[in-house]
Amino acid sequence: MRTAAIVPAAGRGERLGPGRPKALRLLGGAPLLVHAVRALARARGVSLVVVAAPGPDVPAVERLLADFEWGADVEVVPGGESRHSSVGRALAALPADVDVVLVHDAARPLAPPELVEAVASTVRQRADACVPVVPLTDTVKEVAADTVLRTLDRSQLRAVQTPQGFRRAVLAKAHAWAAEASAEELGAITDDAGLVERLGIAVTAIPGSEEAFKVTRPLDLVLAEALLARRRADGAR
Template sequence: MKKTAVIVAGGTGVRMGSELPKQFLLLKNKPLLFYTIDVFLKAYDDLEIILVLPEAYVDMGQEIIDAYFDKDRVRITIGGATRFESVKNGLQQVHEEAIVFVHDAVRCLVSERLIRRCYEQALETGSAIPVIPSSDSVRLITEEGSDALEREKIVLVQTPQVFHSKILVPAFSIEQKGKFTDEASVVEAFGIKVSLVEGEQNNIKITHPIDLVMAEALLPSSAL
């Protein structure tokens, strides 16, 4: 089955307090984006990447591709104003039946093992959403205040979120709604249930400056 990864790198770096989008910040002297692209290309020799970037940073993204990777395996397309629009733009480049990974560019510590586990699950069930248990107590904010939730019934959602293209591409034809925070919510709104798969604690999303410090400590030596 053809394999395509849509890597969404549309962030602006506001929460990082940086003028440079966080996907281009340096980690061990290489951009975060390098590690994300690298692990997907290593996971499967026949996988291709569609890299979704803000228009103003296409040239910077192309420089990274030219410096480190086989440019025939990585294509760039322009992102939209929202994640939904950016993913939709990426999916417009999927022209053949495939297993499609959608991944946050700033989850640069994702492992080949998790990528393969998600692929195998999606091949079997049509979808694979990596999740990890919540280690914190959680509460639901209500009009009256807040309610405690059962932590054992809460999971935290990660990427890559992986689907058969026959499910994901049509799902993104529906109208965008505010509740769409990830691809799983889009597919469920389209009327299709999703399958969960075990995620990884180290698969953190680089959002705040402390995350960059953690990523440097967690980065495996094999990635350098």
């Protein structure tokens, strides 16, 4: 089964501060996007990575990625106004022989290739959809305005990471529904697994990785720099 990966990278990422799009913020001298694509391309089962970039920036992103050597083919397509539409456009651009599709956030630049392969293998072997998850360490409370309504049982809760993996037909069906859905129907769905769940399709969870954390705020970038420096000291690129 041929596996391809999609990286939606058309967002601005304002919580990281003003300036260039989040995917192009530098980490260890290279954009977050470069690190994310490298993690995907190094997974032995991934043969193609498709990046959905802001429309006007497609030529610049193509030139940026052309400066690096990858273990897989890398292509760039214009993204959409939302994450869902960017993934949908990249999905439509995949060759017909792709059977398994991974979707990965550029904002998770240090996800280990081993995690990428674990997600892909789970879909190839037994699942329609797969997400990596990690336990919550903080107490979680449901709050309305400034009033705590209840404390949730965190033993049943997990934080979801990327890459998320899908059989192509399942992901295509989910995005076909999303393209026609109203804002109310989409509601608080923020990831591709959420779209699949909305169709009543089971999603399999596997153990995630602490290194696959999301770079959202400036402090996250400091942590990513420290982790990257440790990797380089250990001999990894």
